[in-house]
Structure formats: C-alpha cells, structure tokens
Amino acid sequence: MEESLLEVKHLKKIFHSGKESFTAVEDINFFLEQGECLGIVGESGSGKSTVAMMLTHLTEVTEGQIFLQGKDITHAKGKALRETYRELQMVFQTPAGSFDPRCTLGDGIGESLRNMGISKKETRNRVEKLLLTCGLTPEYADRYPHQVSGGECQRAAIARALAVEPKVLICDEATSALDVTVQKQIMELLMKLKKEKQLSFLFICHDLALVQLFCDRVIVMNDGHVEEEGTPEEIIENPKTEYTKRLIESVL
Numbered sequence: 001m002e003e004s005l006l007e008v009k010h011l012k013k014i015f016h017s018g019k020e021s022f023t024a025v026e027d028i029n030f031f032l033e034q035g036e037c038l039g040i041v042g043e044s045g046s047g048k049s050t051v052a053m054m055l056t057h058l059t060e061v062t063e064g065q066i067f068l069q070g071k072d073i074t075h076a077k078g079k080a081l082r083e084t085y086r087e088l089q090m091v092f093q094t095p096a097g098s099f100d101p102r103c104t105l106g107d108g109i110g111e112s113l114r115n116m117g118i119s120k121k122e123t124r125n126r127v128e129k130l131l132l133t134c135g136l137t138p139e140y141a142d143r144y145p146h147q148v149s150g151g152e153c154q155r156a157a158i159a160r161a162l163a164v165e166p167k168v169l170i171c172d173e174a175t176s177a178l179d180v181t182v183q184k185q186i187m188e189l190l191m192k193l194k195k196e197k198q199l200s201f202l203f204i205c206h207d208l209a210l211v212q213l214f215c216d217r218v219i220v221m222n223d224g225h226v227e228e229e230g231t232p233e234e235i236i237e238n239p240k241t242e243y244t245k246r247l248i249e250s251v252l
C-alpha cells in the first residue's frame, strides 16, 4: 500500500505541571492524503490544538509517531526539522502571532526564503506574488502588522505559510477570531488554494458548518480521543454519539 502524505499513529500528549499530569490527547490515529482536506472538530478543550502543536513540533510528543511521506518526523530536530517545515506549515487563530511586530509583513513572509539562501531581490518578487495570490496588493509587503486589519493580516499569514510551497497546511481555527464577513473571505481564499494548488489541509475548527463546506473527511474529538470519523455529511446527518449530536446542535 502507498504511504499517506501525513499519518499519525497512537499519538498521545501528557502535560505535566508540578506533581499533576493531564492527558490532553490519548491514542489519536489518522492519515491525510495528497490534495485531501481533513477536518478536526470538537468542543473547546478536546485536544485539537494540542494535536496541531505536536504535528508542528511546538510541543513534544509524549507517545506515538508522526510520519510525513513515510518518514518518522516525531522527534525531528535541526536539519530534519527544517526539512519538515518545508512540507508542513501552520496558520494560527491570531494572525498577528505569525509576525514580529517590529518587522514588515514582507520581511515576515520572506523570512524562510531568505533563510534558504534566496536573494533579496528574488525574495521580494516571490513575496509580491504570494501577496497577490492571497488577495493583497504588493504594497502590503512594506506595512507593519499593526497597520493592517485582522483579515489582511491573516491573508499575509497564509502567504507566509505558502512561501516554502508546503504540501500540508494546518489551519488551527484560522477564521475564528475574524468577524463573519471577513471569515467568509478567508474561507474563499482557502477554497481557492485548495483548488489551485496541490495542497492538503488539516482544518481544525469548532464550526461544523465550515468543516462541511471545506473538508472531505472529518474526525470528531472528545476529551483527547477520536469520538467518530466520516465524511461531514455522514457525521452531520447520522451522528453516532450524543456528544457529536450536541456538537452539531450547538453550531448548525
């Protein structure tokens, strides 16, 4: 059988503070294929962000494995981690968090390109193209994060994530902090990217309506474990558990 683009096996996260320990993620398994969009839904606190943070190495994996194109990246460091970030990028809920407030958006978007040894001029060219792809004019490269709106900053954050031409884009509540109209515009941008680029998405969202709009498959998380999985239609039309029913009723 061919390997999946991304696969997690028996992923587990225990947070420790002092003598206390808390299991935030317990034995999660899923895969993501090329060009596919997998949604992760669940109540606040169910462990969705912790999964995303383990995938992007923002928090250490306690147990289990993460495979990217068949390669075990669970504990990747140094060069291996840099290579991982070329394939796997993330967009966060608060767009300003993706940028250094003292640097222009252009510097932020181009940072990884410069780190890859690409010239200043070529980086600027690519940054301008990325801005256009994300619905912003090239002059936004010279603005600072505080000089743009939340929606514009999220567009720039998506441009930044796309700069390395990743295979997987993890969106963690990427539209949740935005008002409804702007949320719709960002969703349109993500749908355009899904259609035009060979991108796979891990789309973390508490809003099942957005997941239905965007995702091919969805997993429902409850209290750190996978409650059920299926297509959005299967989940919404025929929820198997009371938890999923409540989740659907609360957002649809």
Ligand code: ADP
Binding pocket: 015, 016, 017, 022, 023, 024, 042, 043, 044, 045, 046, 047, 048, 049, 050, 051
């Ligand atoms: P979600 O994204 O579904 O809202 P999270 O993954 O953010 O859920 O959190 C899952 C659980 O793990 C929550 O109970 C949260 O309080 C806990 N948690 C998250 N980060 C930490 C941390 N750094 N230390 C201790 N507990 C944490």
